[in-house]
Amino acid sequence: METEKIIRLSVRNLVEFILKEGDIDNRISGTLDKDAMLMGGRLHRKIQRMMGSNYQAEVSLKLQLPCEGFQLKLEGRADGILLESEKTIIDEIKGVVRSLDRVERPVPVHLAQAKCYAYIYARQQGLKQISVQMTYCNLDTEDVKRFREEYTFEELEKWFLDLVHQYERWAKLQIEWEKRRDASIHQTEFPFAYREGQFDLAASVYRTIYHKKKLFIQASTGTGKTMAVLYPAVKAIGEGLGDKLFYLTAKTITRTVAEQAFSILEEKGLAFRSITLTAKEKICFCEKTECNPDACPYAKGHFDRVNDAVYDMLEKQKKLTRESIERQAEDFHVCPFELSLDLSEWADGVICDYNYVFDPTAHLKRFFADNVSGDYLFLIDEAHNLVERGREMYSASIYKEDVLEVKKLMKDRDKKLVRSLESVNKLMLEMKRECENYRLVESVSPFAVKLMNLLTQMERYLEEERNGGNAEQPDAFMELFFQVRQFLEIHELLDENYIQYTELEGNGRFKIKLFCVNPAENLNHYLKLGNSTIFFSATLLPIDYYKQLLSVEKDDYAVYAESKFPQENRKILIGSEASTKYTQRGTEMYCKIADYLRSTVDGKNGNYIAFFPSYQFMEDVLEEFEKLASGVELVIQSQFMSENQREEFLEMFEEERDHPMLGFCVMGGVFSEGIDLTHDRLIGVIVVGTGIPQVCNDREIVKNYFDQRGMRGFDYAYLYPGMNKVLQSAGRVIRTEDDKGIILLLDERFQNRQYQQLFPREWKEYEVCARKEIKEKMEEFWENR
Template sequence: MEQEQPIIRISVRNLVEFILRSGDIDNRIAGMDKDAMLMGGKIHRKIQRQMGAGYHAEVSLKHEILCRGFILSVEGRADGIMETADGIVVDEIKGIYKELEFLKEPVPVHLAQAMCYAYIYANQQGLSDIGVQMTYCNLETEEIKRFQNVYPYEELERWFLELAGQYEKWARYQISWRKKRNASIKKIEFPFPYREGQRDLTVSVYRTILRKKKLFIQAPTGVGKTMATVFPAVKAMGEELGEKIFYLTARTITRTVAWQAFDTLKEQALRMKVLVLTAKEKICFCEEADCNPEKCPYAKGHYDRVNDAVYELLTASDEMSREILEEHARKWKVCPFEMSLDVSTWVDAVICDYNYVFDPNAHLKRFFGESVKGDYLFLIDEAHNLVDRGREMYSASVCKEEVLKVKRLVKMSDPKLVRRLEECNKQMLALKRECEEYQILNSVGHIYLKLIALMGELEQYLEEYTDPEIRKEVLDFYFQVRMFVNIYERVDENYLIYSELDGKGHFWIRLFCVNPSACLQEFLEKGNSAVFFSATLLPIHYYKNLLSTSKEDYAVYARSPFDVRRRLLLVGNDVSSKYTSRGEEMYRRYARYLLCMVRAKAGNYMAFFPSYRFMEEVYEAFEILLAEQRIAGELEEIDYILQSQYMSEEAREIFLENFEEEREGSLIGFCVMGGIFSEGIDLSRDRLIGAAIVGTGLPQVCRERELLKDYFQKQGIRGFDYAYLYPGMNKVLQSAGRVIRTDRDCGVILLLDERFRDYRYQEIFPREWKDYGTCNADNVADKMETFWEQIEEQSEEQGEEQGEEQKG
């Protein structure tokens, strides 16, 4: 039986943009990303409806080219194909902000797309020639300008086959590499003995991918969730159940852990290209990431060289580390960031921040742009972070004072832009007069229309004006306006629109995404399946409601391999972080708890607080208490360090290095819940043996939280829980999770707030916390000393058993 030829698929748009690009990177124009701002759906549909019965909209087209050893399938959707008296015409529609009088000819890449569709249609229908029409529509005025041409079929065929021929070597590489990769995947096995619950987790992930579903995993620390998700996803790729893995996370440290998981599998001779995407600001070779040919030598001629640079990198090595990527970028004199985005097209796994997939402004358009999708597998680590990150990505604001500031900057140079800014200011002033503190609004459609008009003038100004300082201010404002216009297109029942006067008297109009699930779903649907996992995905129904719109999602609670006898969990019943309870006496009582904790056993500890202010008050009380004890001659050496509010990366590293040092006494770090040290750091074994969680982590009462509470209350959901309780308890669980990192760790966790005894808080306790005890400032020392004595006895017994085994 004849074996089927493998098929390589590429969209028309990706083909022309990849093969035909040339010249410089220039953020002075490209930075405005006009083509991405099509606001495409609406204007396309409007024009298509106006074209009459002979116009066929959104026509799917595909052309297969038989190559040696595979089939190249070029696919896409023509905006329109119309039957005219003179013959068939292919129509390509583009929405732009630029005034049409300045457009003298079609943009070459746009025309190339239309010519591809024309060739495919002419080939299918046996036409001797075919018309091509480029339809440009100004998004503000809806004025239309068209360019038309007729092409003989032979001319189009020569042009198209040459274009496809230039892509053939890339397709051939893809076929060859996939064969090697899949063969190596078949041979790999899970690299460690399975921990308790880990095998079930691995099976659940594989089944989810097989069924093209979504899975939510609550996996306590120590389960080994990174490998339990990466391994089955890799195996699924080997069986053609997915074409690319996107491992998404919110923090740099977790990206490193994911990279290490792939590296561990490579020790079994797995052949897989894995790329970590690094932010432009971090990987840029220049002092400032100013991407234009006048400022950056790597931007000049970048597109003339980058395809050759990428091809050499792919064919020279399986390794795609940052160091190797930078080395190749220097060699070929191309931008390392833009090159890494191109490399991402060809690798098997991409490890990156959430925004590369979900952010409407920053997502990778080659994978997640309009009408683009693929067999992607999403592994979403630290998924608890995606709720607030999602709200942030899909919300937008515009500030009246920013409008006036830009007006002052351009008033002498651009009267038309000034007029547009005045129109926006006038509309916003009318809303400001109606607003005392804040006001819920049903619609701001009139502001939206004025901002669209403003966009066109801003683009024109930015293309022509060269003063770098003024241009930067105007460009920043442009992005703010563009974001607002973009997000307004999404506004639905998951949004609140409101105006607000802030503490400085500035007037804002805000589009607030209260439930990001529908926006996230739009991007998740571009792949095959998604796995959300975290050590703190509780309560799971909260995360399912805010991260997915599907009612068919799976959820699993992975069992912890940890022996709970090696951990002491105590709830302090005589302290409270409520505002009404705060004062010197309460701060001193908290300080007493912390002193008892660090004296019970010499070692490293952390204390987590609900705010910097609260932390500093207890820190001062702790210092006073230490001084008193020293005067009385009752105290051994204790070191203590404080997290500051604006720590540089170097300062963070120095803070954590304290926990690596050998010392005879104890160290306690004062930290903030929800901050840089409360998640994503890994201090296993004796590098951290205890944590005190001061307070329930509830977010401070503010307008946004109150709006969330009211919104969910009206939906028939417990609004306080969604706005305050669940986000707060997540911070508590994350902070407590710093102590137990492996199944060999031991330590104490103090939950220091009487509210932890309330059933609403205990509903969110993980299963492993069901055996908690209670304490007060007078008996906590005894309870901890007893615990550490028992741990010492267990260690001695284990040592004796190991000695007997060695003798035997």
């Protein structure tokens, strides 16, 4: 007998999905919503503690409701339940920055959420009456304003069941789709003949998902890791081990790889809704991205039409491609970006940037709000990038010069706001006088208090301007507004993983920074909302480094998937006469490196790329190489390339030519990872330098942080990130089993044990050579191929 389908849904998602209406308007800052600002957390808890012994805080509420053909399982968390004599009151707390005088009534969606909690609790406790209390608290003054209303169980039930009834048609549509999807998953086989080791890799992924664990995969290029990760994850969904997968990437180019993998499975008969979330600025129909009804016709009345647009796409089973989403948005006159977000709720797989899951200011609230877990599978591609991206997402800075600029802009506009800006500027000036380069500080709480007052004044000013018909504000003002909000949100996250410091930069700008040195705890906050996580990359060495910075668990699995390429198809050389140490840089060394490059490309006609530690270093070597470079075509990466320019750069490697071509690129740049130049499109890579980042205050802070904890600070701050860039760059040359190519490492330090310990296992065979030996070794290698 077939068991009845259970659909899980958060209370928040139910009310926001069914009851949303009106315009998109980003001029309304959203600070009435507690999720818009993490900084309300402490005040939130303070109010709960003040409510006395009859107050239960953070009460988890669940209700499984029989519907036609399925069971609806609703989940949520009431901020508080107050038992007051013979009354029961559901309390919903919202932090606001605006003056409470301007809060005249509860926000309808907030009230609806509280009414759902009231219905669930009253039903479970057999109550005939129950009250709902909306508690709004000002985050600056800590003033509180409450609205209370009493309901009979009958009127709540009528309202609630009508809400559920509106959702039923959507649920039935999804159930029918999932039946078709699961049937297709069971029939879909792995689309290729398994490469050696690929089946074991796929089996490891499936076992990890089955046991609800995390897995770290170091898989060299050519192991087929994308399909080996994606296929078992899809299979797991078919077996009920997850209901949605998130394929997370750091760069646009790796999203394309995931899209291609889904397409290959679909060609084999898989029915699976996958969607790629495109950045708002890229998919917006307007010349300038201004999300309000005055500037954008698609924003006006968007929420009145968007559900019809979504239902139409799902019912007609249209593919959720960027092109089809844009057409649907045009047809229904809605925002394409917001439409894609709504469609993601009904997708089986979501391909997106890291920030849609992990960024506290940009994550998808529909999936990750209220700490309600889901049966999500997280597949994190190029996971080595998540360390630095995590640090960025969970760090925040405020610059004194930005505060001063906005103060000047507001000078004749608003005295209260100017006074608040002056107060912040004055405190920053005091801190600047105590800072010569950078200075660690124990606490920035006094500064955060000043910022809270500033945010209140900025919020008030914005609202008064909007009410007066002046919605447009200077860019500098809005940028500072969002920076202040972010700083206060990050301030709520401070723990032992953070360092707080001030810095006087070389250009004279002064900042206060909350620096997240180890992002693992913050990342885990979101990862624990899913079932399982697979971290995978071609360069995840040393594995313990990534475990330390990406996970808080001690029992995570790890797999090393070795390359199965024939060793004889790859030649690895280390140049003994080259160095990129600062003490040895100069014309003489640039000439030596240029000579290595020339000798390499002379070994065989074909396409090569040289990767350099910086643009300046690249230009210095290029100047010397051009003196030797007759007969070699050059293609050079520039610092600010558009997408079209990047495509044109890569297209150069498609052309046939009767002379060698050498690309000059930068390690860690857009061409050093995620690009596939297979077969004879690229036959050699020269990596100039060890990739070690320049010494800077952030790096020194990381070094000292780990040194103080008994770990090798230099390795964490410099060596591991640098070698990752080296391995990524070198990985461009051998992409398929049939590829043949050379890797030349130009820095004498590659002969040192601490660097060679980080070489992949398949690099065990290498030769050290001088410049005069290069051409001969190249010719010898290619003659035998």
